[in-house]
Each structure stands twice: as structure tokens, then as C-alpha cells.
Amino acid sequence: MYMRNLSVAVAAAVSTLAAAPAVLAQPAPIEAYAALPAIQATAVSPDGANLAYIRRTGDSASVVAQARTGEVLVTIDVSDRTARSVFWASPDHVVIQSTVIEHLPGFAAPLTFAQLDIVNVRTRQVSRALRKADRAVITGSWGHVVGTYRGEPVLYVQTLTMETQSRIPSLDVYRVGLDDGRGRLHQVGAEDTRDYVVRRDGTIAARVTYDDETGVWRVLTPAGGNWREILSRRQLLDMPSLVGLGRSEDTVLLSELREDGPVLVEISLADGSEVAEHDNNGLAGILRDNRGLMIGLSHEGLTQDYTLFSPDIQAVWAKLQQGLPGRQLTLGDINDDLSVLVFHSEGAGDPGTTYVYDGARQSVSLVGRDYPDLKPADVGQVSVLRYSASDGRELFGYLTRPASGGDRNLPLIIMPHGGPESRDHAGFDWWAQAMASRGYLVFQPQFRGSDGFGQELLEAGYGEYGRKMQTDLSDAVDYLVKGGLADRNRVCIVGASYGGYAALAGMTLQQDIYRCAVAVAPVADLTRKLELDRRRGGRDRENTSLRYWMRFIGVDRDNDPLLAELSPSQHAAQAQGPILLIHGRADTVVPFEHSTIMERALRQAGKDVELIPLDGEDHYLSLPATRRQMLAETIEFLEAHNPPR
Numbered sequence: 001m002y003m004r005n006l007s008v009a010v011a012a013a014v015s016t017l018a019a020a021p022a023v024l025a026q027p028a029p030i031e032a033y034a035a036l037p038a039i040q041a042t043a044v045s046p047d048g049a050n051l052a053y054i055r056r057t058g059d060s061a062s063v064v065a066q067a068r069t070g071e072v073l074v075t076i077d078v079s080d081r082t083a084r085s086v087f088w089a090s091p092d093h094v095v096i097q098s099t100v101i102e103h104l105p106g107f108a109a110p111l112t113f114a115q116l117d118i119v120n121v122r123t124r125q126v127s128r129a130l131r132k133a134d135r136a137v138i139t140g141s142w143g144h145v146v147g148t149y150r151g152e153p154v155l156y157v158q159t160l161t162m163e164t165q166s167r168i169p170s171l172d173v174y175r176v177g178l179d180d181g182r183g184r185l186h187q188v189g190a191e192d193t194r195d196y197v198v199r200r201d202g203t204i205a206a207r208v209t210y211d212d213e214t215g216v217w218r219v220l221t222p223a224g225g226n227w228r229e230i231l232s233r234r235q236l237l238d239m240p241s242l243v244g245l246g247r248s249e250d251t252v253l254l255s256e257l258r259e260d261g262p263v264l265v266e267i268s269l270a271d272g273s274e275v276a277e278h279d280n281n282g283l284a285g286i287l288r289d290n291r292g293l294m295i296g297l298s299h300e301g302l303t304q305d306y307t308l309f310s311p312d313i314q315a316v317w318a319k320l321q322q323g324l325p326g327r328q329l330t331l332g333d334i335n336d337d338l339s340v341l342v343f344h345s346e347g348a349g350d351p352g353t354t355y356v357y358d359g360a361r362q363s364v365s366l367v368g369r370d371y372p373d374l375k376p377a378d379v380g381q382v383s384v385l386r387y388s389a390s391d392g393r394e395l396f397g398y399l400t401r402p403a404s405g406g407d408r409n410l411p412l413i414i415m416p417h418g419g420p421e422s423r424d425h426a427g428f429d430w431w432a433q434a435m436a437s438r439g440y441l442v443f444q445p446q447f448r449g450s451d452g453f454g455q456e457l458l459e460a461g462y463g464e465y466g467r468k469m470q471t472d473l474s475d476a477v478d479y480l481v482k483g484g485l486a487d488r489n490r491v492c493i494v495g496a497s498y499g500g501y502a503a504l505a506g507m508t509l510q511q512d513i514y515r516c517a518v519a520v521a522p523v524a525d526l527t528r529k530l531e532l533d534r535r536r537g538g539r540d541r542e543n544t545s546l547r548y549w550m551r552f553i554g555v556d557r558d559n560d561p562l563l564a565e566l567s568p569s570q571h572a573a574q575a576q577g578p579i580l581l582i583h584g585r586a587d588t589v590v591p592f593e594h595s596t597i598m599e600r601a602l603r604q605a606g607k608d609v610e611l612i613p614l615d616g617e618d619h620y621l622s623l624p625a626t627r628r629q630m631l632a633e634t635i636e637f638l639e640a641h642n643p644p645r
Contacts (some may be wrong), residue, residue, distance in 0.1 A: 439644030463554030584617030
């Protein structure tokens, strides 16, 4: 492979593209931080000749396909949808993956589904995938494989199919033509089908089934027109999962939680035996080649790193890291012969930059910058800070310092992440950086229940919702104050989703810690939350979502009185200080009613509260205008109730 003997010139080439430090004169406008990335989801064509990416300017968004030499092949306006990613299905076809919100018969609330639009970059024709499927109502796609059928490129798409005469959906595989978007039924599923592993040629390597009531999870393989079981487990929670093919088409990857922790093993499709085991500690992703075979793994602890099975590619990656010291690099895409890599850099004065590495030329070129209106000096320093919880548990978090300087007795913002089975990252966080740019010290604690730092920390959160998961945050306040970094009298809490719950709980379930709170899309009433989960998921004993949340919250039924004890809306009279609620009206994850319930409870208690609805916005702040509105309202509220100077 011609990546061998990589020249040190690669490191020098990357270094010349890295922005130099600058002196901050005055903070960048809030809009510069609130903007959606100007370039996102860059993908390289199978032959390595072309790129495709999402480009945003103001409130407009488009998908651009261009030659690597710069010639634009096609530009598609996607301002009318929420484009999430792009990928190449052939050297001539780019697929745009967006999300749409639909309200289906028989479902209690709107649901979010994927939408695929296929662009022929030569003819500039656009086709909606599965819109012409002639058998059933297609509700969205759950996964896709770029493949071939009788020598022609196609997409194999897993999608939930709802028969027009029935409300019982099935997970099927459709074969989608790239020029017409027509979906032809390729594999019929069953009521208990949960997943497939599909090879590039369209053959089904494996089918996964699950019985919600008994908890029996099975892996089946084709056998002479029938299905043969090669593996089974009984799990009411923490089900195993198949995550695609292994290093050959005769194996699949099984991700499973065992007594000694999570494992990732290759399973033989012949008999279900374990062929090899891979490091599953902090597994962040699986890298695949054009055949869908595993060629590497990414792991994330405090930072992300990669294990690439090819020594040549691993050497390339090491040189790229040397060329951008202090940056977090992420591998975005790779072409068929593994000679062209798209990668992303962030941190150390870099709010996000996309590059392309060309192995034949041993060169690196700039594709674009995520936040072109931000200078390096607009990015505050991010460091890892370790502290101890009140019960002695060792924890840590990400500390963002104001870019304007100062490191003693600063106003502090505690910013818990959502999930709660989620995490923050060491790279550029637009929300945290925006608050830091206004003079605030921002701390993002990785409290118990966080994911990505080992199973023990995650499971330590079970039954601690609103309890130790909450005091982990206030223990961080104590540590920062005692260390002289933060001013005890100038601490506020800001968060979204579960982080929004934690913000409300910090003002109601706890006392005398925070002087104000901003809660975006918060869970305010746990009883209402579980009621919705029950409506969406069916009977209690068959509802995996209810099982999951009851374990985290620490209850054994969805009407447990403890739910009220842990609900901020039930303790509005105890709130201390002003509270700002911000919520998208189109949120399908945490319904808008949670904020209206909280606002009503606070007003009835005579408390200082304001609710700002975001029209048309979802749970993820996907719209440029409402994202700017959220951040501007947050900063204005903080500056009014917790002045930075």
C-alpha cells in the first residue's frame, strides 16, 4: 500500500493549516457560537475523487458535492428539512439523511423518523427513497448498507413497514434503486424481528429477534429457506446487540454486557462460536471498509483514539496527530482503497476544522471550518479536573475557562449533560464556550450514571436519579469554591434534557447552592414521563423503556410515590432564585408539556419563572433561528441574575 514510509512532510503540511493563537480583543457575538456548523458530515466518494458535505450559511442549508479539485458537481437546497448526514452510495450517487417528525395512527405522540434523498451528481436528479414502495406505508429507515444487485449499485434499507390493513409493524429490508428511489421488498421480517446484518451483495448474514415479554434474544441465520438459531440469551434489560460484520463475511460482531463487563466478540455464523474478542472498553465506533468489514475500532475515555488494523493506516494516523498536537482528531470517512481519509480536528484554539489526507500525494488539504466567525482566541481552554464526591467516589469533569483570562473566584456555571446515560467530550462545546466567552467558568461534571467511562461508573447511577447523581454536581461546586476557582455566591446551573431536570432539581430538591437556573427541554415530572413511556411501549411487563427508566430512577412500578418526591414540579414552592425554561414545541423526546407543568407550578408558588417556547424546534436545537434564540436568552438571563463582573 502506498501509505508506507509516510514522509514527515505530512506533519508539516497539517501544521501549516492549523490556526495560530491570537489575542482576544472582545468576545465574538453570541450568534457566532450559536450557529450550526458551516460544514458538517463530509464524506469521500468510493473512488476518492469527490467530496460531499452539508454547508450552512445563516438560516440556509445545502448539500454540496464537489470534485476534490474544487469543481462543484451539484448543490441541493435542504433548508426545508433537518439534514443530519451524507454518504456516497456509488461514485455517482450521494444520499442525504434527514429527520422528519410524523404522527402515526395508534401512537400517542409524534415520532421522529429518518428520510433518505438520493442525488445523482451527474444528472442532478433527486429521488426520495422508499416513497414509491408499493407494499406498505414506510415510516422511516433504521439502517442501510451500500451494496449491489445484479451488478448495479443499490441501497439495502431496514425499515419499519406498517401494512395498510394492520397496525402491527414489521422490520423489513428493502432494496432501493439509486436513480428512482423505488423500494422493492427484499426480506420480510416478523413481529419479533429487531435487526438484520446484511452483506454488500444483499444476502442476509443474520437476523435478530427479541421477545419483550420473556426477554429472549436470538440470532438466526438463513438455512435452506428457513432460519437456524446460532445464539440466544435471556435479558429483560441490557440486551446484546449485533453491530455488523466482523473481519470477514463469515462472522458478526456481538456487543454484550457480561458479569465481568462489556465485551465485543466476533461470532462465527456457522455455529455461533466465539472467534475473537476485541477491546470494548469505552468503545465509540467501528471502522469499516467498502465491503462492510471491520478494519478498526475507536475508543473514547477522556479523549478519543483509534486502533486501526492496518499498520500503514495506523502510521498515517499517528503522523496526523503529530501534525496537530493538542487537538482531538476524529476519522470521518475513507474511500474504497483506503488511500483518502477525511478527518476532523477540534480543541486548543480550534472550534472545528475538516481536512482531507491524500495518501498518493502524502498531502493534507483544508475542506472547511465549522465556525468561520470564531477566531482561535474565541475558544476558551478546556481541561480535565478531578474531584471527589461526598461519599468518596472519584469523579471528574471538563472545565472551560473564560478566554478573556482570570482564574480566581470566577462566576461558575455547572452544566450537566443529558441522557443521563451520556457524556461530554474534550473537544469544542459551542454552548459551554459561549458562556465562557462572557466571563463564566463552566464545569461539565461526568457524574455517576454517565456513559463512556466504564460500566462501574454507569451502574453507580442506577437508583440515584435526583439523589447522588444530583449531589455529584453540588460536590463539584464545593471543590471549585474551596480551590479558589469559583465564587460561592455566583453559581448557576444550566442544562438540557436530563441536564434540564438536574437544573430544576438543583433549585428545588436542593437548597442554597445555585442562585439561578436555565432548563432547556427539561424533564419536570417523572410520573408524566413514565406515563408517556407506558403509552408508547405497551404493557408494563413488556415495556423495555419503562424497565430502563425505573432502574435508573430506583422504583419498581410506574406509579411509585417516590416519583413525585423526585419531580421538581412537585417542589416548586421550595425553589430559590429565578428559573428560565426554554423548550421546543416539536420536541418528541421530552414533550413541551413538561415545561408548561413546571411553569404553572412555579407561578402558583409565586416564584420567578419565564418560559420561552421555541416554535418548530425539536429536542436537539436543530434549527438555526431557535438555536440562536435559545443561546441569546440564556446569556441574557445569566448576565442579569449572575453578572460575570
